[in-house]
Amino acid sequence: MTGTSSSPVAEDTPHHRHLGPRAAAALVFGSSAAVLVVEIVALRLLAPYLGLTLETSTMVIGIALTAIAFGSWLGGRIADQIDPRRLIGPALGVSGAVVALTPAALRSTAEWSPALLMLIASMTILVPGALLSAVTPFVTKLRLTSLAETGTVVGRLSGVGTVGAIVGTVLTGFVLVARLPVSGILIGLGVLLVAGAALVEWRTRGWTGTPALALVTVAGGLAVTVAPGACDTETRYHCARVVADPDRPGGRTLLLDGLRHSYVDLDDPTYLKFPYVRAIASAVDATFAEGEPLAAYHLGGGGLTFPRYLHATRPGTESLVSEIDGGIVRINRDRLGLRTGDGIDVRTEDGRLGLRRLDTDSRDLVVGDAFGGISVPWHLTTVEAMADVRRVLDEDGLYVVNLIDHGTQDFARAEVATLGETFAHVAVVGEPADIGLDPAAAAEGGNLVVLASDRPVDVPATQEALDARRTGWRIATGDALTSWIGDARPLTDDYAPVDQLLQPFGPGDGA
Incomplete structure (x- = not known):
């Protein structure tokens, strides 16, 4: 007589006993977490x-x-057609090898064949992501023994996978990225995945294929050591390098993500190499009396070039700096000669939050220099952020900000329009073609410096200072500036499509 209590789904063979509930949960949890680690680290x-x-x-x-x-x-x-025992180990092993090779693959492609970067990047996410995601149905197939427990098994493993994804996200964002270089995270994850593959293979089929997978993982790790784009330091936000200037013994260039971000002369802090920094210095020196100490606040630190300049030229100046990247702060102390007693207080914090903590009317000068070459922190560009800048400035205070844009300057024009909503007087300094003062020349884009204050900008004095520093830049105000802004729409916390407005960054200086 045939029993009818349940219909068999998979034969209860010994291999099912090899994959108990804990092992199944560990595989689903680990593979789901790994997918999210790869996603977050690939973005960085x-x-x-x-x-x-x-x-x-x-x-x-x-x-x-x-x-x-x-x-x-x-x-x-595939799990319905092939014994899943044969699939789990290879899925983990191949994904581990690809993950370990990812840093070398992406950095080499970016250096030697940028046109292929999107394709290679897609494959380094797609391949391990798909293989690791396939582990859950493989494991589910092995754990199902009857239709009566389908809901329980599927629901449990689905929940375990979701928890794994959450843990992978939180662990990466709050722990791994803060303590390890991104290449180290991916190589370590690759090694763990290959080790997991070896364990699964040993439990189910012996060590077949594991040595080859291990060799691929090691090769991936070794490739990273010779891949281009290597950093002196991988911080939480940047690949950072410090390069000595062969023409100046004390000259150091801070490169962030391959772009020149700051130049510091350890022997002469008054030496300003980049034109945009000379333009900022020109605006400040034209606004405030020579040698007058200032209470300054800096949104973004980088190499702290301008705070050093203020300390050297205006003794007694107190500069408070909000720099979000603690790794850059350490580089300033360890390799760029920052000393206590220089009148520079650097806080590792987001600029918008740091700005909010300042007292009203507490600053003579606010300097905005948190704009990277290929990305912009949009929350520092809005009317609401500028209202906070205006709040902390005294009645004669000056806000001077470095902007970067290209092409039709859509972002720069929108940001100047935003400043016009907050301050009574606004001026833009830059190459004549870039700010509409030389219509016959094509705008090339790059750095612009914007001045904003509730007191009139001293245009003649600023232009004289620009000329004295041989910037070649000019200053635009009044009708010329209004014409250049055109119909640009001010940015707000509710509407700030900065990434869409910002044109692709070309070669040159960073922020």
Whole structure:
């Protein structure tokens, strides 16, 4: 007589006993966490080349979700046709090898064949993401023994996978990125995945294939050591290098993500190499009496070039700096000669939050220099942020900000329009063609410096200072500036499409 209590789904063979509930949960948890680690770290790895923009984030998230969907679907289909015991180990091993090779692959491609970067980046997310996502249906197939427990098994493993994804996200964002270089995170994850593959292979089929996978992982780690784009230091936000200037014994250039970000002369802090820094100095020196000490606040630190300049030329100046990247602060102390007693107080914090903590009417000068070459912190560009800048300035205070834009200058014009909503007087300093003062010449873009204050800008004195420093820049105000701004729409916390307005960054100086 045939029993009818349940219909068999998978034969209760010994291999099912090899994959108990704890092992199944560990595999699903670990593979789901790994997908999110790869997604977050890949975004950081691509930021130096594509920018930390909304588009870059959307692309990486979209690719990762595609990988999860494709891997789950294909893994389920394959699991119905092939014994899943033969699939889990290779899925973990191959994904581990690809993950370990990712830093070398992306950095080499960015250096030698930038046109292929998007394709290679997509594959380094798609391949491990799909393979790791396929682990869940493989494990589910092995754990199902009857239709009566389908809901329990699927629901439990789905929940475990979700928890794994959450843990992977939190662990990466709050722990791993803060303590390890991105290449180290990916190589370490690759090694763990290959080790997991070896363990699964040993439990189910012996060590077949494991040595080869291990060799690939080691090769990936070794490749990173010779791949281009290596950093002196990988901070939480940047690939950082300090390069000595062969023409000046004390000259040091701070490169962030391959772009010149700051230049510091350790022997002469009054030496300002980049034109935009000379323009900022010209504006400040034309606004305030020579040698007058100032209470200054700096949004963004970098190499602290301008705070050093103020300390040297205006003894008694107190500069408070908000620099979000603690790694850059350490570089300033360890390699760029920052000393206590220089009148420079650097706080590792977000600039918008640091600005909010300042007292009203507490600053003579606010300097905005947090704008990177390929990405912009949009929350520092809005009317609401500028209202906070205006709040902390005294009645004669000056806000001077470095902007970067190219092409039609859509972002720069929108930001100047935003400043016009907050301050009574606004002026723009830059190459004549870039600010509409030389219509016959094509705008090339790059750095612009904007001055904003509730007291009139001393245009003749500022232009004289610019000329004295041989910047070649001019200052635009009044009708000329209004014409240049055109119909640009001010930015607000509710509407700030900075990434869309900002034109692709070309070669030259960073922020």
